Each structure stands twice: as C-alpha cells, then as structure tokens.
Amino acid sequence: MDDWINSLMDTLGAPGAGIAVALENLFPPIPSEVILPLAGFAAAGGRMGLLAALLWTTAGSVVGALALYGVGALLGRERTVAIAARLPLVKVSDIERTEAWFVRHGTKAVFFGRMVPIFRSLISVPAGVERMPLPTFLVLTALGSAIWNTTFVLAGHALGDNWDQVTGYVSVYSKVVLVVAAAAVLAFVATRLLRSGRGARRGNR
Known part of the structure; x- marks a missing residue:
C-alpha cells in the first residue's frame, strides 16, 4: 500500500495524494492514516509543497x-426504508427515529463525523x-x-522518516471507535431480541 501511494505521489505530486484520499473515502481499506502522513513526509522532502498537499x-x-x-441521494428515503424493513430486528420506526435525529443533529454529525474513522466516509450517505x-x-x-x-499531514511533515509512527496512534483510535460501534450494535440486537421474547411470551398467555 505504501509503495502504491508513493508511486502515485511521485508521478502526480500533490494531486496524486488528493486522488488517493478520494479513493480512501470510497474504499475504506485504503487508510487515510497512511496517505496523509506520507503526503506530509513527501512535502518535507520537497516532492510537493506543504500547502499543495493540504489543499x-x-x-x-x-x-x-x-x-x-x-x-445516498440516488438511494432516497423510500428505498432506504424498504431495505431497512427487510432487515432482521430492524423496524421502520428505527429509521424514522434516525431521520428525526439527523434532522436535529445532521450538521454536527457531518462535521465531526469527518474526524471519526469508519464513520468519516459513511456519514455522507445519510446526508444524501x-x-x-x-x-x-x-x-x-x-x-x-x-x-x-x-493534523496528519503536519504530523508526517514534522516526523520525517518516522512518519509511520502516526499510523500506530490512529490504529488505536480506530480500534476504540470500532469496539464502541460493535458494542452499540450488540446492545441494539440484545435489546430487540429481549423485547421480541417478551412479546412472544405475552402472546402465548
């Protein structure tokens, strides 16, 4: 991955870093925590301008x-609701609550979501x-x-040859976010299963 990103930046300069970041949004396995500090390192070595890297x-x-x-815009609300209705344990009311939440907090979600691994790409879909x-x-x-x-371009620029130290810190941050997200999903599933079980017992009485 490092070699591919390096090659892209060697060939295209700062636009190559921009293309890599655009692809990272669409394909999360391409990590921004590698692209951005590497772009900063390239700027420190004179392979591109620092301001150009940031822009x-x-x-x-x-x-x-x-x-x-x-x-998200092409998918639209009706298709989203239809897909959600087919998912196990998910109700249309869940989507409606999510919509209501997004109406109230969507601007904060989009802004801060850009600084949260995993969600930084996904948040654009509900916005659409x-x-x-x-x-x-x-x-x-x-x-x-x-x-x-x-933050990460400047870190790579400052660290120079040690730019890859940034990936370790971001990896920990990403894992924490992933654990919290997984815990939230498990809590949702467990709550929904418990409610379903109680409803079934009441129906049998």
Whole structure:
C-alpha cells in the first residue's frame, strides 16, 4: 500500500495524494492514516509543497464524500426504508427515529463525523438520503476534512522518516471507535431480541 501511494505521489505530486484520499473515502481499506502522513513526509522532502498537499488532500476528501452523498441521494428515503424493513430486528420506526435525529443533529454529525474513522466516509450517505442542502454539506465536509487532514499531514511533515509512527496512534483510535460501534450494535440486537421474547411470551398467555 505504501509503495502504491508513493508511486502515485511521485508521478502526480500533490494531486496524486488528493486522488488517493478520494479513493480512501470510497474504499475504506485504503487508510487515510497512511496517505496523509506520507503526503506530509513527501512535502518535507520537497516532492510537493506543504500547502499543495493540504489543499489537494482536502479536495480529495470532499470529492470522495460527494460521491457517497450522491449514492445516498440516488438511494432516497423510500428505498432506504424498504431495505431497512427487510432487515432482521430492524423496524421502520428505527429509521424514522434516525431521520428525526439527523434532522436535529445532521450538521454536527457531518462535521465531526469527518474526524471519526469508519464513520468519516459513511456519514455522507445519510446526508444524501436526507438531501442535506448541498452547499451546507460541502462546507461542513471541507471544514471537518481540513482539520483531520491538516493534523496528519503536519504530523508526517514534522516526523520525517518516522512518519509511520502516526499510523500506530490512529490504529488505536480506530480500534476504540470500532469496539464502541460493535458494542452499540450488540446492545441494539440484545435489546430487540429481549423485547421480541417478551412479546412472544405475552402472546402465548
């Protein structure tokens, strides 16, 4: 992965870093915690300008997020509800509550979501489903992405040959987020199964 990203940046410079970040949004296995500090390291070595690295990686983030927003917009509310209704343990009321939550907190979710591994890509889909005004979505995505990208590009620039130390810290952060998300899913499933079991017992009385 490092070699591929390095090759892309050697060939295209800062735009190559932007393309890599755009792809990272669409294909999460491509890690931003590798691309961004590596771009900073490349800037420190004179292979691209630091400002160019910051601007292009942020532009790549916005382009990738916009593509996922488009997926959500094409999917639409009706299809989303129809798909959710077919999922086990998920009710239409769950989707309606999620929608209500997004209406109240969607702007914060999009902004801060850009700084949370896993969710930084996924948050664009419900924004598209709910048709968040595109200018609002673009501004929030650009601001949140700029903070995230700047942090790691500057870290890679400062660390130089030791840029890969950044990936260790982000890996821990990502694992914590993943554990919390998994715990939330398990709690949801357990609660729904318990409610179903109680409903079944009441029906048998």
